[in-house]
Amino acid sequence: MKLLVTGATGKVGRNFLGAFLSRDEFRAWDVVALCHNRTLEATPRVRVIFGSQADEAVVRTAMEGVTHVLHMAAVKESPDLAIGVAVKGMFLLLEEARRSPTLRQFMLISGDCAVGHIFHRYPAPITEASPRMAYPGCYALTKVLEEVMIEQYQIQYGLNGTVLRAPWVMEKDDFRYALSFGPGQFGGPAWSTLISAEEEVGLAEKGAVPLLLDAAGAPLKRNFVHVDDLVGAILAALDNRAAEGALFNISMNEPVDYAKVAEYLAGTRGLEPAAIRTPFHSNWLDNSKARLLLGWQPHTDFEALVERAWAYERDPGDPRKIWYPG
Structure with a gap:
């Protein structure tokens, strides 16, 4: 083959x-x-x-x-x-x-x-x-x-x-930097589209983590x-x-609930949650077809996603790098 x-x-x-x-x-x-x-x-x-x-x-x-x-x-x-x-x-x-x-x-x-x-x-x-x-x-x-x-x-x-x-x-520490404020943020949405630059600086200094809210005002599920x-x-x-x-x-069995992540990080690492309103919608990508027909199961839930990201120690020869725009 x-x-x-x-x-x-x-x-x-x-x-x-x-x-x-x-x-x-x-x-x-x-x-x-x-x-x-x-x-x-x-x-x-x-x-x-x-x-x-x-x-x-x-x-x-x-x-x-x-x-x-x-x-x-x-x-x-x-x-x-x-x-x-x-x-x-x-x-x-x-x-x-x-x-x-x-x-x-x-x-x-x-x-x-x-x-x-x-x-x-x-x-x-x-x-x-x-x-x-x-x-x-x-x-x-x-x-x-x-x-x-x-x-x-x-x-x-x-x-x-x-x-x-x-x-x-x-992978690696991606999830940690997806939840960070400041220039190290990974992915989107860019905080500049949701909060002021002054707010972002303040949240970065406090080491806060985002608790994103959807268009209906409920915790976002992504x-x-x-x-x-x-x-x-x-x-x-x-x-x-x-x-x-x-x-x-092909996804986790449940979408990540930003409220549960914020609560978990507050309890395990003392990080302060920051509620941020967004125009986005909570959605659930159903993976049951893959689990049924392929016999596949995801092994990383949101707690494991957090723990793996926060425990990861990046080698000096492997800096965080954006290979593509967007």
Whole structure:
């Protein structure tokens, strides 16, 4: 078997490769890593091809003899790159896949931005049958387009496509910095869109943690997943007949409740909660389909998410770095 991986140098890609290469059931598989802005060190089982997935010749070379595709490469809020990577690149990969005599599965890692995560209100838990509703920006739009493209290739050509739709992926100390005030904040929403600069400075000095409130004034509930659990879902879906032609939500069993996080951090670390009103909506990404059909279970709940983030000691050679805007 030969697995093509795009986005292999990213957060999910790096964690996936380590887990995949160490698993006995995949010991006879080889990997082709298609890299662009960053690269990997080649090994006897990992061949590295450097180039853009928007380059037809590069994609054709990368797809030679491939039996499985794991497509994770993406751009965030970069309109100048979005069409080339997410639309043309996806199209070229799918075209090679449908023509391939060896391909068995094409797996796409999507995101809950395709259903608007906290930007749109859903009256019930978000399932795989819920309508796609991108939030403003090109990143969410590209994820909707990618999901629709693979769906249509299934309909048009009988392609065996699998989509894993994940919310915000956490690793290392990400969650701690997602809850921090000041210049070290990771991800969004940017505090400058919700509070004044003076308020942010004051909260940073106190070491406060945000207790976000939704549009109705209740504690916000937002979906997360730890990278280890997402990697577990990818491994469970890879070459699995139960994943044929299927879309799965891959998330924690319950969304993270900002009130529970604030209470937990106050009790365990004496951190003061700061209530912040937002225009966002609480949503619940339902992962029951993946638990039922793939036999997969997430192992990181909100307490484990907190403990892992606060206990993580970052190596001096591994500074926090933003690889993409947005």
